[in-house]
């Protein structure tokens with residue numbers, strides 16, 4: 163057994179872990195040592211950060227060699243298997259014993275497969291490079307496929323796949339419900355009906371994936387945005403754009419394996435039967451607590467490691483960030499947790515600042531980014547900015563919506579309560595990000611402006627300058 167010791171030990175080479183280690187470089191005493199443990203030789207890092215407002219930041223996610231990180235971060239390719247919190251050390255699969263002063267767990271999450279899948283090789287979840295390779299190989303031979311789930315991943319897959327008949331099974335009344343409301347879903351749906359004819363150009367720089375050199379490099383962080391641009395996800399139906407049939411308010415009730423024709427036969431809760439080659443299960447994730455410990459961690463209702471606003475777990479000197487954790491503090495009125503890049507990066511950085519401050523005996527405050535939910539993404543080829551309670555989350559349906567939509571161009575939705583802005587969904591290049599951020603944060607009474615707020619002849623940015 164090799165014995166190693168450090169001040170700060172970060173486990174996980176995803177966005178949360180890398181953001182934590184890189185922020186430690188800025189805030190920790192340079193005499194303190196930092197170790198990052200990654201299961202893969204490739205890590206994920208946020209690059210090309212563009213600030214779109216006070217908290218809103220657009221960035222690219224790059225997969226790079228762990229060795230290309232700043233040399234002050236010692237990178238070990240290894241896997242955590244046990245934590246001895248009393249004695250402040252961990253054990254790894256390679257037989258290392260690593261003693262730490264502070265530990266930050268950024269081990270991410272694993273895809274949740276639909277219950278009926280139980281060991282069925284024709285039901286796959288998509289999370290990392292390995293699962294995409296598996297998906298890519300399987301879809302080549304497929305003519306019909308079922309996608310289950312209604313979040314960002316399912317939406318992306320359905321939009322991007324060609325040469326295959328897709329049945330999209332969603333339990334809601336409209337598509338992409340994690341991110342959008344029913345009206346915005348309609349706006350997007352036009353994109354699906356002209357699928358294959360002309361896809362919008364994605365303006366964000368493309369996520370670049372280096373080729374893994376060793377087989378262990380395959381195990382790794384969740385994929386980056388635009389992951390589907392680097393792999394061909396087309397089915398067997400050559401020169402056919404593919405078709406999408408959406409099954410609303412339905413779930414998979416049963417999956418049977420067949421020896422003839424399509425290998426799978428699915429029965430949905432609405433009684434419909436679909437035969438297909440493959441099922442892609444994109445129904446969310448479970449925090450990846452894949453190690454043992456001498457002490458039990460307090461868990462949140464979703465099974466994540468319960469953390470306070472400093473990202474500290476219930477076990478002394480152990481922090482957690484990203485998909486693995488459950489945000490257990492009293493949230494600001496316009497913030498909530500969603501397992502996304504943005505929050506993985508923000509949490510990793512917050513954990514680093516908190517650990518460095520504790521080490522130095524200093525007081526810190528929660529980062530401003532936790533004041534308001536903020537996320538920039540791409541859906542169906544459009545930039546989508548989500549701010550605050552953009553879907554009326556937690557407002558008990560007691561809110562008004564101001565909407566402006568120009569088909570094929572932009573969709574602007576403002577969520578108002580008593581004349582004050584609570585959230586915004588901005589699809590397309592609207593240029594309204596910063597104004598909306600300000601209006602959510604300062605809770606200005608907008609009653610005097612009424613519906614003029616979204617009058618296309620009025621520039622609301624100038625209004626509130």
Ligand SMILES: Cc1cc2nc3c(=O)[nH]c(=O)nc-3n(C[C@H](O)[C@H](O)[C@H](O)COP(=O)(O)OP(=O)(O)OC[C@H]3O[C@@H](n4cnc5c(N)ncnc54)[C@H](O)[C@@H]3O)c2cc1C
Pocket residue numbers: 173174175176177178179199200201202206240241242243268269270271288289290314315381382383384385386387388389450452453483484485486501502503504506539540
């Ligand atoms: C297909 C797909 C598309 C997505 N698209 C988007 C998107 O467009 N926008 C968006 O915001 N979010 C998206 N997400 C969500 C986003 O990927 C996650 O929220 C984010 O990656 C979480 O980062 P993380 O660092 O917490 O976890 P991860 O990225 O999962 O990293 C966890 C790391 O910990 C390592 N690890 C696990 N266990 C151990 C152990 N015992 N020892 C050592 N290392 C360990 C893993 O190998 C991995 O490197 C997508 C997710 C998927 C699966």
